[in-house]
Amino acid sequence: SRGVRRREDGSVEVAGVDVHDLVAEHGTPVYVLDEADFRARARGYRTAFETAFRAVGSDVDVYYAGKALLTVAVARWAREEGLRVDTASGGELAVALRAGVPGAEIGLHGNNKSDAEIGRALDEGVGRIIVDSLVEVERVARLAGERGVVAPVMVRVTTGVHAGGHEYISTAHEDQKFGLSIAAPRGTEGGPAGDSPAMAALLDVVVRPELHLLGIHSHIGSQILDPSGFEVAARAVLELRAELAARTGVLVDEVDIGGGYGIAYLPGEVALDPERVAKDVAAAVDAAAAELGTPLPRFSIEPGRAIVGPAGLTLYTVGTVKPVTLDDGRVRTYVSVDGGMSDNIRPALYEAQYHAEVVGRASDAEPVLARVVGKHCESGDIVVHEVRLPGDVRAGDLLAVPATGAYGRSMASNYNMLTRPPVVAVRDGASRVLVRRETVEDLLALDEG
Numbered sequence: 344s345r346g347v348r349r350r351e352d353g354s355v356e357v358a359g360v361d362v363h364d365l366v367a368e369h370g371t372p373v374y375v376l377d378e379a380d381f382r383a384r385a386r387g388y389r390t391a392f393e394t395a396f397r398a399v400g401s402d403v404d405v406y407y408a409g410k411a412l413l414t415v416a417v418a419r420w421a422r423e424e425g426l427r428v429d430t431a432s433g434g435e436l437a438v439a440l441r442a443g444v445p446g447a448e449i450g451l452h453g454n455n456k457s458d459a460e461i462g463r464a465l466d467e468g469v470g471r472i473i474v475d476s477l478v479e480v481e482r483v484a485r486l487a488g489e490r491g492v493v494a495p496v497m498v499r500v501t502t503g504v505h506a507g508g509h510e511y512i513s514t515a516h517e518d519q520k521f522g523l524s525i526a527a528p529r530g531t532e533g534g535p536a537g538d539s540p541a542m543a544a545l546l547d548v549v550v551r552p553e554l555h556l557l558g559i560h561s562h563i564g565s566q567i568l569d570p571s572g573f574e575v576a577a578r579a580v581l582e583l584r585a586e587l588a589a590r591t592g593v594l595v596d597e598v599d600i601g602g603g604y605g606i607a608y609l610p611g612e613v614a615l616d617p618e619r620v621a622k623d624v625a626a627a628v629d630a631a632a633a634e635l636g637t638p639l640p641r642f643s644i645e646p647g648r649a650i651v652g653p654a655g656l657t658l659y660t661v662g663t664v665k666p667v668t669l670d671d672g673r674v675r676t677y678v679s680v681d682g683g684m685s686d687n688i689r690p691a692l693y694e695a696q697y698h699a700e701v702v703g704r705a706s707d708a709e710p711v712l713a714r715v716v717g718k719h720c721e722s723g724d725i726v727v728h729e730v731r732l733p734g735d736v737r738a739g740d741l742l743a744v745p746a747t748g749a750y751g752r753s754m755a756s757n758y759n760m761l762t763r764p765p766v767v768a769v770r771d772g773a774s775r776v777l778v779r780r781e782t783v784e785d786l787l788a789l790d791e792g
């Protein structure tokens with residue numbers, strides 16, 4: 344019993360649990376997570392990539408990107424489905440460790456990791472620390488040296504490929520904080536002036552006895568629906584790897600091509616197909632390795648959204664309904680719910696599009712043009728920009744917003760002192776709280792007066 348089902352009477356169940364029961368037990372707003380769906384997507388990505396890369400004589404590790412949503416149970420599910428866990432802070436690392444994920448199966452990211460975060464990673468035997476600057480190469484080496492251990496590191500590079508949505512762009516020089524560019528700075532004569540930042544970092548790692556250079560990492564963007572960016576970036580990384588081998592004799596074992604696999608947010612949208620992207624990228628790297636005369640490395644990927652996004656939905660209760668007449672004479676019905684930008688900042692931050700449906704009852708009323716808004720003191724506090732809802736939508740109705748599993752709870756805030764909603768897992772007709780609802784007392788406990 345995976346997924347959402349609408350019964351004839353209009354009521355809706357998620358993984359066999361009636362939304363009325365969910366709401367009676369857990370209240371609204373509530374993040375609902377379909378465990379079987381999460382597990383199936385995790386397996387789906389692992390199987391698709393393993394199959395495609397093994398077919399060209401390589402192999403793949405799949406790291407679940409915990410930034411999308413990380414709770415102790417979620418980390419366990421990922422591990423049980425054969426995934427590793429990618430963390431981006433000491434906090435995420437702590438959750439993965441609490442879940443019993445072995446350090447060796449955890450990666451640590453971040454463009455400004457603290458000594459404490461790196462130290463904990465080293466003490467827990469984290470499998471890879473992805474370094475993002477020359478300063479950090481030095482920092483990780485110092486902390487490893489103090490402990491008498493050798494730190495396994497990957498160097499995060501930028502290939503100039505930026506993807507997201509349907510397009511990707513490719514530029515030589517990077518103007519953003521992540522990674523080290525593979526493009527060499529131009530000299531006064533127009534030619535390259537020395538090594539690229541990426542090459543400089545790789546060379547620096549190679550010579551330090553406190554560091555072991557595991558490989559090269561590239562993440563090109565998020566919500567990507569066109570797989571060609573992955574192919575271009577992966578090829579560029581293989582070229583860099585071959586160049587490093589030619590200069591130093593060190594042919595690194597691993598290449599990570601990052602996360603970013605796009606999902607469907609709206610009815611009718613089509614998600615990136617993991618089998619297709621895996622096949623395309625495997626074929627591209629196979630051809631590139633043959634051209635370069637280097638054997639294929641082991642690969643890894645870091646999907647977050649694609650695993651947890653579609654597995655989650657948010658349930659809200661409608662509080663007020665207000666028709667507003669627009670300049671062109673149309674009427675827009677503002678439907679206010681009991682949450683908003685504090686539980687889903689994505690519409691306000693990225694103009695992200697979502698869908699909403701009245702669940703819990705059937706309606707024959709003509710649909711109206713509606714905008715679902717939250718309860719915050721901010722006009723940009725929008726949950727769904729535009730959606731058709733039954734014309735009799737009213738206070739007390741339950742609204743479901745699908746595909747909110749990724750970057751909803753993980754980017755939630757306490758704006759206006761709202762308490763963050765619980766994360767409730769549903770499976771085989773039963774629900775279980777993974778993260779309880781925050782209370783005002785929780786928030787007041789932080790206030791020293």
Ligand code: LLP
Nearest residue numbers: 408562565566602603604645646647648750
């Ligand atoms: N690996 C690295 C190094 C990343 O930076 C990211 C995302 C991922 C993996 C996972 O990407 P995913 O597969 O989930 O797209 N808050 C934004 C997304 C920011 C993603 C940042 N990095 C959003 O809500 O759309």
